[in-house]
Every structure is written in C-alpha cells, then in structure tokens.
Amino acid sequence: MSKKPEYGLLIDYEYCTGCYTCQVACCQEYGWEAGMSGMQVMEIVQKLPKGKAYLNYLPFPTELCVLCAARTKKGLQPACVQHCMAGVIKWGRLTELAKELGRKPRMVLWSPR
Ligand code: SF4
Numbered sequence: 001m002s003k004k005p006e007y008g009l010l011i012d013y014e015y016c017t018g019c020y021t022c023q024v025a026c027c028q029e030y031g032w033e034a035g036m037s038g039m040q041v042m043e044i045v046q047k048l049p050k051g052k053a054y055l056n057y058l059p060f061p062t063e064l065c066v067l068c069a070a071r072t073k074k075g076l077q078p079a080c081v082q083h084c085m086a087g088v089i090k091w092g093r094l095t096e097l098a099k100e101l102g103r104k105p106r107m108v109l110w111s112p113r
C-alpha cells in the first residue's frame, strides 16, 4: 500500500494574473523540455450575462510535480511558491492547508498520489 501524502500545495487562484512564472520556475528548477512542467497554468473562460466573459487563471500541478522535496528538505520553499509574486501557491502539511481551505472560495488543495 502506498504511503499517504503528508504535504501538498494550497492554490488560492483568486489573485493569479496568469503570468506563468510558476510554470517557468519549475521548468528552470528541473530542466524540463519545452512544454513540460510540474505546474500548468490553465485559462478558464467564465461566461457572464450580456455576452460578457471573465477570464480566470488556475495554476495546477501536473504528474511531474515532485513537491520540490529536495528543496523543502533544505528548508527552502518550492520553486513555484518562491517565484509567485502574488502569493498564490502555498506549500505545507495537508492538515494545516486543509484548515485554510474553508476560509474562502476559489482555492484548491493538491497533493501527489
Ligand atoms: S500562480 Fe503566481 S506565478 Fe503562477 S501564473 Fe499565477 S500569479 Fe503567476
């Protein structure tokens, strides 16, 4: 049986500007080839009344995300967390992050399988 994950990422995407810095930071940290990353910024178009639309950005980890285990063991923040100027991504213990999840909408809690 696989061990239950202890750590994860809390993504508060309300203030995500879609700058893609988190995605690039992960590529630089791990030297991924173009188009690959542990983080993928998705564009979500929300249709509004009167033909208007609102564009949301949602940064979401991919199967390549290793939660920057080598960095966090040294006391550093994951590369994506460190480089997000908007403070959208938070790394920590799942039990602690889960407490914050109920604080407001537009948050996602993620952990590796
Ligand atoms: S999560 Fe942060 S770094 Fe990533 S796209 Fe959003 S604002 Fe930019």
Ligand code: SF4
Residues within 6 Å of the ligand: 025, 026, 029, 037, 038, 039, 061, 062, 064, 065, 066, 067, 068, 078, 079, 080, 081
């Ligand atoms: S936690 Fe590390 S491996 Fe995961 S997406 Fe962020 S930078 Fe990439």
